Amino acid sequence: MNRSRAAFALVPLVLLLTGCGGEATRATSAPAAQESTAETTAAPEPVSPDSSPGSSSDRSVGPADLKPPTGTRTVEVKRSLDEPPIVTGVRYAEHRGFDRVVVDYRGDLPGYRVEWVPELVQDGSGEPIEVEGGAYLQVTIIPANAHDEDGAPTWKGGPIFKAGLGNVKNVVKTGDFEAVVGVGIVLEHRAGFRVKEYRSPNRLVIDVAH
Template identity: 60%
Template sequence: MKRTRVALALAPFVLLTGCGLSGGPPSAAPGTTAPTVTATVTVSPSVSSAAPASPDFPGETRLGPPTSTREVTVRRTTDNPPLVLGARFAKHDGFDRVVIDLNGGQPGYSVQWVPRLVQDGSGDPIDAPGGAYLQVTITPANAHGETGSPTWVGGPVFHAGLGNVRSVVKTGDFEAVVGVGIVLDHRAPFRVLEQRNPQRLVIDVAH
């Protein structure tokens, strides 16, 4: 029991390092491959409110623009895969924010650089022009209810037109994997933040 408590206590510190907050290693030099930060976490199922909320949260005014381009991977298991309710976006001082609203257990996710966005499963290219692309993969998660009705309606391309984020794209919802693409004007540092009450995944991208 004591070993389990220690492992869970260390998980937030691993996540903060992977999210590109202060104290992490510098970005890769131009022309080199940025390292992938990986955290493996096992969590118990939990339920949070499905009510939408502002993308702002306490302490946000102390956050400057992101400084790392490192890819992020967090692996989790949960008996209560969350529903993806939608995505919102807004421009902030020095960065753009994309908020993915969730309801259910806390999922794992990865945020990776890709050469283009494609539909999960078919591999068909998605018509969403940009200068750089971030692929967010959330698992386990679904974007539909038990009857098959989508919980994230509209799209698949949601035009943003922010400082760097051009659009947000639904790239897939299949076998407990939900894909969200972020189309950028140019490659830039980003960070990933987890928020609770209500539950959401936040991706900030520098201008």
């Protein structure tokens, strides 16, 4: 893949996390199924209430008996909001058979698109991001911001966060530009993925098979 002209510093933010059906997982405050090249628009699973909104634990969205995902097609949901929500952070954790990336929001659930891309690039400039992987999932969140009214980042650190999970190698902040927030998922290899939405607190979940 192409290399970026700018070097990025790795900023590992690793926490120990116990959750998701009693499994020990790794998370941070900083995804082989049969491949398909066709792009389709698919609705996510229904938004579900969450009675345990904790910060570092996602017990409600990662039961131990949840099977690894198998879908590989683009998932897109469009929404028009009066006020873009704020991305407050991105977490990741390893589970039995799959890895999980969680995007946390403050505000309403925005629209998004999750798709395979040949490489990760910086939003706005289009410059390639220097990060090695066997496959790349791009999560484009719109409308959304990852900064406050004063321009201070609400999703701090990065742009590259080392994950080191079963398949997810890194999570990358690819942009925060004109009410579009980009989250890149760097994988060891292409695999099945699924997308879920949850409320209380609002968040987007991307599971990727090992």
